[in-house]
Amino acid sequence: MRVCISLCLGLFFHATLLQAQSLDFATVHAMPKSVEKDYYIWRFLSRPQTTAIQARKIILETSHLNKKLRVAYKRKTKANPPFACKTQDITPDYIWKNRSAANKYFKQGLALLRANNPKLAANYFDASRKYYQKRYEKDKALFWLYLSTHNKTYLKYLQKSYSVNIYTLLAEDAIDGTYPKTITEQFRKKHLTGFDPKNPIIWATIKQRMRQSSNKQIDHMANYYAAQDSIGIYTYLKAEASEHTKSYFPMPYRDAMRNMSASRQALIYAIARQESRFVPASVSRSFALGMMQFMPFLIKDIAKKKGYNMDLDEMFNPYRAIEFADYHLNYLNKYLYHPLFVAYAYNAGIGFTKRYLQNSSHFRRGPYEPYMSIETMKNAEAREYGKKVLANYVIYLNKLGVSTRITPLIEVLATPSQTDAFRK
Numbered sequence: 001m002r003v004c005i006s007l008c009l010g011l012f013f014h015a016t017l018l019q020a021q022s023l024d025f026a027t028v029h030a031m032p033k034s035v036e037k038d039y040y041i042w043r044f045l046s047r048p049q050t051t052a053i054q055a056r057k058i059i060l061e062t063s064h065l066n067k068k069l070r071v072a073y074k075r076k077t078k079a080n081p082p083f084a085c086k087t088q089d090i091t092p093d094y095i096w097k098n099r100s101a102a103n104k105y106f107k108q109g110l111a112l113l114r115a116n117n118p119k120l121a122a123n124y125f126d127a128s129r130k131y132y133q134k135r136y137e138k139d140k141a142l143f144w145l146y147l148s149t150h151n152k153t154y155l156k157y158l159q160k161s162y163s164v165n166i167y168t169l170l171a172e173d174a175i176d177g178t179y180p181k182t183i184t185e186q187f188r189k190k191h192l193t194g195f196d197p198k199n200p201i202i203w204a205t206i207k208q209r210m211r212q213s214s215n216k217q218i219d220h221m222a223n224y225y226a227a228q229d230s231i232g233i234y235t236y237l238k239a240e241a242s243e244h245t246k247s248y249f250p251m252p253y254r255d256a257m258r259n260m261s262a263s264r265q266a267l268i269y270a271i272a273r274q275e276s277r278f279v280p281a282s283v284s285r286s287f288a289l290g291m292m293q294f295m296p297f298l299i300k301d302i303a304k305k306k307g308y309n310m311d312l313d314e315m316f317n318p319y320r321a322i323e324f325a326d327y328h329l330n331y332l333n334k335y336l337y338h339p340l341f342v343a344y345a346y347n348a349g350i351g352f353t354k355r356y357l358q359n360s361s362h363f364r365r366g367p368y369e370p371y372m373s374i375e376t377m378k379n380a381e382a383r384e385y386g387k388k389v390l391a392n393y394v395i396y397l398n399k400l401g402v403s404t405r406i407t408p409l410i411e412v413l414a415t416p417s418q419t420d421a422f423r424k
Contacts, residue, residue: 232278270392
């Protein structure tokens with residue numbers, strides 16, 4: 001009880017901070033050091049009335065200096081920031097070394113498959129499996145072991161995985177199995193009294209407390225947020241407490257999507273789960289904002305096209321985030337009809353996606369395609385993002401009552417007329 005009272009008081013304090021009419025120095029200074037504070041430092045630096053003296057003081061409180069902060073600071077002071085803030089990396093060296101070795105073996109395995117040497121490729125995939133630490137990455141190696149050997153034993157290993165990803169879903173398809181169980185909770189309570197899930201500083205405080213807590217304490221913390229409006233925070237904490245051995249697929253804000261097709265609802269849910277895990281107040285290091293993680297330039301562009309005069313903070317409203325996502329997806333769907341390609345464009349831009357698809361060596365028919373094209377994209381962020389969104393999309397379509405398997409969705413990628421307008 002003492003923990004909850006203490007947490008609530010802290011959250012109330014930060015909630016009152018952001019109710020100020022203007023973002024003054026004292027307000028920003030009082031915020032806990034976090035990426036969320038970095039965002040408000042950027043907003044503060046961007047105000048005409050902020051002085052160079054204030055800028056020099058507040059820049060020292062950033063946790064990570066990104067390009068936006070550097071530019072805003074230089075415009076205000078005519079100088080570069082006095083130092084480069086770096087978040088200390090506490091990952092043990094052996095983990096980096098193991099992951100580096102695993103990636104090297106995995107890439108060599110792909111190269112050997114392309115050279116039509118599946119037997120030797122399997123040895124490299126097996127080596128990568130032993131070095132990978134994360135369950136998702138082990139599953140990737142197991143799936144490619146299956147593709148290179150056709151040994152169904154690897155499919156059985158994938159069936160035992162607790163991770164829901166394209167590899168475990170494809171394994172179930174290969175043996176006509178059932179997809180793994182996922183958790184979708186609903187709560188009768190809609191709001192938490194005195195709690196604002198749209199406040200980034202509240203979210204920063206919650207994460208700060210989470211990092212200082214044991215898994216048991218995090219699980220206990222999660223229960224405090226058991227309401228529909230804060231279900232993103234609830235499931236975020238629950239997943240962390242389980243060390244991601246439990247797969248949560250919440251479905252909040254259904255009332256905002258009542259007029260959308262099941263496919264559009266599934267895609268918005270799939271993207272939101274990957275972008276923010278449904279936390280409305282999410283802020284990325286590059287200052288992508290809200291549940292759908294829109295960059296400020298895109299927020300301004302869509303707002304202008306819709307005739308809105310709105311502050312960037314409005315994107316912390318999940319209903320506005322869904323509205324903007326629906327608008328942006330309408331644009332992307334003019335050129336991209338497949339959820340994987342839409343995910344690429346959502347993450348890396350439509351220009352990048354167009355160039356990747358128009359390369360004649362990508363997503364054409366051939367040995368190990370289209371899996372090879374999915375796996376060899378050099379933009380690692382977009383590559384992994386696309387795979388995860390696609391898996392989410394399949395799960396959510398099934399939850400929405402549309403029976404869907406992932407294999408047909410992947411096999412169609414080599415048929416341009418069904419997936420995009422960029423290829424002939």
